[in-house]
Each structure stands twice: as C-alpha cells, then as structure tokens.
Amino acid sequence: MEWLTDTRSSYDTVAEDYAVFVRDALGKQPYLLAALGLFAEQVGDGPVADLGCGPGHVTAHLNGLGVAAYGVDLSPGMIEVARRDHPGVRFEVGSMTDPLPAASLAGIVAWQSVIHLPDDLLPAVLANFRQALRPGGVLQLLCHVGDEVRRKTEGYGGHPMNVQVHRRPRERMKAWLRDAGFTVEAELLLDPETPAPQAIFTARSSP
Template sequence: MEWLTDTRTSYDAVAEDYATFVRDALGEQPYLLAALRLFAEQVADGPVADVGCGPGQITAHLNSLGIAAYGIDLSPGMIAVARRDYPTLRFEVGSLTDPLPTAALAGIVAWQSVIHLPDDLLPAVLANFRQALRPDGVLHLLFQVGDETRLKTEGYGGHPMQVQVHRRPRERMTTWLRDAGFAVEAELLLNPETPAPQALLTARSRRQ
C-alpha cells in the first residue's frame, strides 16, 4: 500500500526532529494531561497499547502513572528513538492495520495515529481495536477535526514528507466507533477556535 510506505518513509526522515518537538509538549497541554490521568485510573490493571507511539513520550508518561504500557509504531526510525530514550520500556514496529492479540488489553491509546489512515480502512482498524480490548476496555482516540484531506510535503526540521493528513468530523468518527462495537463516553474538543482543532474521544468496548 503506497500510503503505508510513504508514511513510514516520511516519519523515518523526521524521527529525531519530531522527538525534539514533542518531548516537552505534553507538559504544555493541561487538558490532555488530565485526560491521561483519568484514563490511567480506568485501565489501572493494564496492559495498554500506545498505537502510533512515535518517539514514545506518551508511552513513557503512562508508565510514570503506573500503567504497563507499550508502544507500537510504523516507523522503525521512531521506534529506534523511543528505545534509545526510554530503554526500560517495550516498543515494537507495527502498523495500525496489523491485528492485535484478542481480548488482551485494558486500554488502547491512538493519539494522532489515524490521521494518515484512509477512510476505507479506518472502520476495520477500529473493529480490530475493539477485538483487542477486554470487555469494558477503554480506547483513547485523538484526531484532527474537519472534513478535508491535505498533502503534507514538509515536516519537522524541514525534512521532505509525503503523507496524506485526514481531518474528520467528530460525528463521523463517533459513528464509526459505535459501528465497531464501542460506546462513546466522552468528547473533548481542543482549540476549537483555531484552524486546526483536535478532538479526544473516550470510548468503551461494549460487552458482546
């Protein structure tokens, strides 16, 4: 799949500069910090998969909250940085489209990782997340809000990139989540008055 190759290559190219960019960013986002603290309480028995973990800063923060979290990312360059910066934690190379172990997880974090995923693949990925969660498991999904797709050709540090960035309405995402077997429990809209708002959805896997 061309989009997969382009995304992997692009993030390999920017891995070091991206890690520098996001290393302290979480400390400047109080609403996301508060959301992660609540999430940690909801999934206290773990484990948690951070899917699309990038350089591992969210994985590391969850572990600092006492959660047994591990990271998965498409980019080997990102995983190399994460393993270097957080050598005691577990990181794996993998795709959003790869199956996860069935009913093995208390929680999944997918922050800004679905923004490069084409619409026709996203429902199946959400269904995969649902299958990987235990009954009443929790999904944290952060994404860009809008209704457009743009091509990102330059990234962190001025490196060339070639990735599609999909912005989606909250209503569409919540519909996909419900269709995949989730109950959406909370929505948080971040920076709604800026050109690039984000939404954080908390969804719980429904008992079958």
C-alpha cells in the same frame, strides 16, 4: 500499500526532529495531561497499547503513571528513538492495520495516528481495536477535526514528507466508533476557535 510505505519513510526521515518537537509538549498541554491521567485510572495497571506511539513520550508518561503500556509504531526510526529516549519501556515496530490478540488489552491509546489512515480502512482498524480489548476496555483517540484531506510534504526540521492528513467531522468518528462496537463515553474538543482544532474521544468496548 503505498500509503503505508510513504508514511513509514516520512516518519523515519523526521524521527529525530519530531522527538525534539514533542519532548516537552505534554507539560504545556494540561488538558492532554488530564485526559491521560483519567485514562490511566480507567485501565488500571493495563496492559495498554500505544498505537502510533512515535518517539514514545505518551507511552513513557503512562508508564510513569503506573500503567503497563507499550508502544507500537510503523516507523523503525521512531522506534529506535523511543528505545533510546525511554529505556526500560517496551517498544516494537508494527502497524495498527495488523490484527492484535483478541481480548488481550485493558486499553488502547492512539494519539494523532489514525489521521493517516484512509477512510476506507479506518472502520476495519477500529473493529480490530475492539476485538483486541477486553470487555469494558477503553480506547482513547486524539484526532484532527474538520472535513478535509491534505498532503503533508514538509515536516519537522524542514525534512520532506509524503503523508495524507485527514481532518474528520466528529460525528463521523463517533459513528464509526459505534459501528465498531464501542460506546462513546466522552468527547473533548480542543482549541475550537483555531483553524486546527483537535478532539479526544474516549470509548469503551461494549460487553
């Protein structure tokens, strides 16, 4: 799939600069820290998959909270940086479009990673998340909010990129989650008065 190839090569290109960009980001965003803290309480010791983990900062934070979390990313460059910056944490190259073992996870976190998936693939990916979770397992998504698709051609450090970025209506995301077999338990809208709001969705795998 062309979009997978473009996404992989784009994030390989920006991996080093993106890691610098997010290195201290969590400490400056109390709502995100609180969301991860609650997620950690919900999933206990895991296991948890951080899908689209990038340079591994969220995966490492969850491990610091006592969660057995591992990171998966499409970009080998990102995984190389994650392994270097967070030794002792498990990271692997992979795609969230690939099936995961059934009922193998207590939780899945996907922060700003489903934003690159085409609309026609996202419902199937959410269904894949659902089958990978144990009954009552928890999914936490962080997504852009809006109703547009734009192509990102320049990224972190001024490097060239070629990825589609989807801003989706919250009601559409919740409908897709419900259709995939999730119960949406919470929704937090971040920066609602800015041009680029985000939302955190917490959904539980229906028994």
